[in-house]
Amino acid sequence: MNHSLRHSNLKSRVASVLLVVGKKYRTLFGVAMASTVAAGCAQNAPQDTWQPKGPNAKIIDDLQQPVFAVAGIIGLIVAVAIIYVIFKYKDRGQPIPEQTHGKPALEITLTIIPALILAVVAVFTFGAIFKLAKTDDTEMIINVTGQQWWWEYDYPVQNEFGINQPIISSGQLVMPVGTKVLLRETSRDVIHSYWIPALNGKRDAVPGRVQTLRLEADKPGLFAGQCTEFCGLSHANMRMEAIALSKADFAKWVANQQAAYVAPEKDSLAQQGEAVFLNQCVRCHQVNGLLRADGTPAIAAPDENVWSGAAPNLTHLMSRNTFAGATFDLLSKQCRDEVWNAPSSEIGEKYLAGVSENCLNQKDLRGWLRNAPAMKPMYANPTQLVATGGKYRGMPYLALSEDDISKLVAYLLTLK
């Protein structure tokens, strides 16, 4: 708490400097003063760039705070100089002054001073750039792939973390605390940008390239992020959440992700839902271990239907808290807040509880199954698909009956 307070104070100080510089007159000084007083802190600001929660973001923050302060001071000096000149040299009937054309010595001095300040800043900047680019002490790798408008997380086999078969997830990046995680980013369609402000700056996911970004969290917690490279229609609805779990909790998560498929109970609503899923959803969405009625594995073929060639893998869907590019919560408001507001020590337990029937956000999930493009703008109208040769960008309207929707929801709830 102290930690965040310190930053908030700094922030309010610089903010007041900005206001003073910007508005420069006394009445507006008041606003700046008020902001200093009123600014207790930026609470629950999930994407605040001034509250680092890991060493990479900390490197950036340590570098930027003095730069902001120096910039604020220089701005203040300019503002004060201008105000002084305005009052001092106002036309009070003095004679037209001597037509002096400048003082080279003064000007050279005033050129060298900012150049020196910037030279000092440059030295520290260089240090930070190379520190942040360091990858050779990486402890864990997660492949991150962007596509319109969601992120896929792919954990390659890493036995030291108990990952002995690849895990494919989406919506939430789950990682162990105190571990140097290297994201290997790419994209399947346009350029996206991966950004969890509390953990690091952003890195673009560029199709055809694999680029790296290091994340590390100090303590267990939930960290929000947002795609920050404009990526088309639903750019605003391409969010991310990163969850840092204690190493023990992370091991539990890994074990659950690798758990075998459990078919729904016979003659249950969920079993009927599985049939609907096999009939409709499996064309794009993979659920590992799901079998068709004839006993063959149901393999999704999103590349035949979706331009990017991918749709979220829904195995263990209910272990995640969000869906549709982290735009909607799988948890109801109350249950979601319980997880988000949990103290760091309890967050792992709450998160690993997953989504129970009581906590399910029925409204959004049912709405999504009813008519996904109505909830999130996508290119899913058959008349818009000329340019893509009939492939969707996003999830289409499926004309499911309310009955089928209920069955599907019951089925999805079994994907713990």
Next chain:
Amino acid sequence: MAIIERETEVVVPVTVTPTSTYGVLKRPVSATGWRAWVFTVDHKKLGLMYGATAMFFFIVGGVEALLIRLQLAAPNGKVLNADLYNQMFTMHATTMVFLFVMPMAAGLANYFIPLQIGARDVAFPRINALGFWLLLFAGIFINLSWFLGGAADGGWFMYAPNSGPVFSPTNGIDFWAFGLQIAGIASLTGAINLIVTVLNMRAPGMTLMKMPIFTWMMTVVQFLLLFAVPVITVALFLLSFQRNFGARFFDVAAGADPLLWQHLFWIFGHPEVYILVLPAFGIVSEVLPVFSRKPLFGYPFVVFSGAAIGFVGWGVWAHHMFASGLGPVSVAVFSLTTMAIAVPTGVKIINWTLTMWGGKLYFSTAMKFSIGLIVLFTVGGLSGVTHSVAPSDTQQTDTYYIVAHFHYVLFGGAVLGFFSGFYYWWPKMFGKMLNERLGGWNFWLMVIGMNMTFGPMHILGLQGQPRRMYQWTEARAGEGFFNLAFWNMIASIGSFVLAVGILLFLINVVITARNPTRAPLDPWNSRSLEWLTSNPPKEHNFDVIPTVHHLDEFFHRKYEEDPESHTMRQIATAEEIMAEQERNADKHIHMPSPSYWPIVVAFSVLVITFGMIFSYLIAAIGGVTLLFASFGWALEPSTAPESDFESNSSTPGTALDSVGNS
């Protein structure tokens, strides 16, 4: 050489009208009414038309901005849908950059460069007219897309591959790319024209280091345009070929690297930033000395720092790409160059402040806008320095912090500079003074509105609100003083305060137009040559081409230094100097004739681009028209036979003799 002679107002030497013209079509010999504007090649009329066009698009871009702020005032905005919002911010930026700031600068340059260097027109008057018509048609063309299936929706820097036909299937980006291509031709022709004008047509005695600072800054801008526009031209051709002819320059599946587009765009795009802001620097550097009654402090420093920006501006483009994965070495290099360019920019701030230091300050509206620019541009400059710290930039880029930064630079810089220029030069252009009292309101509402709108965006960005999102959500808004909801609302309210400020300017224009009071000859006690003529200037600008002895020539014709006190004492009034000019007026003044062809050529280019989108038949018709018009242009008589004129051999050698016919 020129075709027609026109009479001067006071001295009427000989009125000569050619009795015949030659060429494919007759050349218009004199014109009144709408023809006087449509076929004109006069740099002042073209300057005004550039200005009016730019002002129109300023309003269009402003309305787009208001719609954006309405949408974002509250969470989950419903004013615009996602598709329309994406078009709106793309077109807001495109309109403001290419159809407002650039044409406004071109208009002021057109109007004032010949006046400031003591010339009677630009070097290539017909090409000048062509440039204007191309720009106007480009603006109309790009905006037609609103009504023909949707405007461009890829953001103004139109990153590949999101700009490809798969991801943006409407014609919007085609309109955008072809339209900017036309605007690019306009910029290139204008750049070459003004460079030649400045280098060849300065009045006798005006060395480069005695040239008014506005002309200097505009000259730097023209060189930037000359080298930057070809880069975007290439990029736009690649894009158009990809979209229309199946080329695969940015297609990853075909082995392309989409970062190619980013490099091309920003190699144009960063010099473009200086193209946008240096004109305002020039205006402020004219206005501050006038109202401080002191020369520009360190004129050579301002000139050379402007030129330095013009050079270093080419080496900083990749600072727009710090998050795109350039690798640490490139990032470090561009970080350093970006810090380096802050130095010459800072020099200007220091020089402006020291220009006022020790002066005799008169706070006209023009002066207020100039002082406002110093302060607000400094804010934008300082936030720019925080971006040069690359690791810090990876947190800030593509958030509202960057939106705040470039609006402080472009609104606090370019726009306030223009408004300073409007108030300062209005009597020169229209012979009437804008109302100063209304001007004060105009200034304060704009400054308060702009700080309310863009100031909070610093906070929004640092709180992690990305740009280009059609909605923001309460779930990510946070609580407490820095919550997104409060500051988004403030920004939206501010945008309307700003709009009222600008509306006051438009009202001021109307009031001034209706006010019969004429402006005095030298209302501001000005310093440079454009004031050595009537308000508005005569068609031929100067009765006598002045011989220049000083930087601030006009001031030194009015004042001389008291050898003891070193203060200045008046030796002549502007009226006396003007009367002297008129007594000695040149007897024969040849001005270029109007021409039909610039607008015809420009229109045929428009038809071609329209055809590229809708039907190659239309394009072919445009091509034939262009060919015909080019012949018409080439064969248009540039010199009427000697018999049509009085002998002009007695005319003293003037810059006018070199007014060509392009």
